[in-house]
Amino acid sequence: MSTPAPLRRGWTTGACAAAATRAALLRLWGGAWPGEVSITLPRGETPVFAVAHRDEGEGWAEAGIVKDAGDDPDVTHGALIVARVREAAQGVTFRAGEGVGMVTKAGLPVPPGEPAINPVPRAMMEEVVAEIAADLARAPNVEITISVPGGAALAEKTWNPRLGIAGGISILGTTGIVRPFSCAAWIASIHRGVDVARATGLEHVAGCTGATSERVVQGLHGLPDHAMLDMGDFAGGMLKYLAKHPVPRVTIGGGIGKITKLAQGAVDLHSARSQVDFAGLAELAGVPGIAAANTALEAARMAPDLGQHVAEAALTQLSSRFGTARDGSAIAFDVVVIDRAGTILGCAS
Incomplete structure (x- = not known):
């Protein structure tokens, strides 16, 4: 070969x-x-x-x-x-x-x-x-x-x-x-977005995993364009920068698969670098059959309230790990979970 x-x-x-x-x-x-x-x-x-x-x-x-x-x-x-x-x-x-x-x-x-x-x-x-x-x-x-x-x-x-x-x-x-396909350029763009938001006095920004979740979150909260951080899979790159350069309120939005990874402790949400733990998801929802699911969306069909459980678990992770910035100020998180059509499956704040 x-x-x-x-x-x-x-x-x-x-x-x-x-x-x-x-x-x-x-x-x-x-x-x-x-x-x-x-x-x-x-x-x-x-x-x-x-x-x-x-x-x-x-x-x-x-x-x-x-x-x-x-x-x-x-x-x-x-x-x-x-x-x-x-x-x-x-x-x-x-x-x-x-x-x-x-x-x-x-x-x-x-x-x-x-x-x-x-x-x-x-x-x-x-x-x-x-x-x-x-x-x-x-x-x-x-x-x-x-x-x-x-x-x-x-x-x-x-x-x-x-x-x-x-x-x-x-x-x-x-x-x-x-450098081809470098993550550094994307993460640098996220950092500049945080810098602009802070310099213009914004107190609420949002990091979303894709275009659909961004549209839903922006409409839900009425945020201006420059409050929207194109987080993609790089939740860690955004959250670690916010810990040093805090904004009072941060909304995280994404599909149930990506937010499940966040709820389970991952901050790099790319499919090649983190996976959904379906046994853990079954335990979270109290529905044993979820352990055999192939995708998080399939799991959500088995348990209609799974999106809310995932949102709450992700909020717990975010608040415990990133809720206090390095200068001691508080960052208030909220989480929005959607399906592929943009329907909200869960919100936690």
Whole structure:
């Protein structure tokens, strides 16, 4: 049996923006257009990027790099990341061009009113400017405008609208590298959602396992979009962050299978990493036949009040393990259990 080929890694939008900045700046300051450029990433890697777009005019030059996310299903894979550079009066400044969002809410790594270009990509571009300026005896004073044609449409497939980033995507990356199917990016998005909720004064947020439970919980409590944390299977990633950065009230919503795992002590709800204990579920419901069920939904058909039992057991787990934040403040949990159609099977608070 052959060994599967390893998944191919890719490059972040921030790395592509830095590479595009290098290509454009070399041209602005008198060089020939490069066919490819290399940059140094925060951990020392030196990838090479092909220059896919070139343009110039009076006092400016711009270059574009096509983002290659490797084997990760990244919504920005194949997007053109464009950097336009022109000399500025003082230091390095950043502007948002077409398809790059503007920050409108507090709690993100850059303040409201700034382009959604995160600190590490900014530092990478500043390093490129400093290096080329030193090599060519130029003053490192440059205005950089980052654009992503079609970025506004891509942003609708991300958390950006919910987080208060308007008009386009964010330029992201802490290492410059996209690691295929990494959990880290999803968990980081959950953390940013908590940060925005706290910064905007929300006292009630919700973490749900999927779109149906999110719709039910949002309607049940009348919560705004930026209160909804796309928890997915990563309950632990959300709950541990909330323990350090508490919000007074947290609703957890999901299907009976996922919430059963939570009730039985799991915080990673992925099917490959946790399973429903049907014998324990039978004991919880007082219905021995449940031990032979194949799915939690089948078990719920055997015991109509099972959803309520699961909600209460999950609430006990949450309250005992995460009900007191590290600063001593209380977090009040409630739990909503649904079926696949969105019908509420149980609520506990």
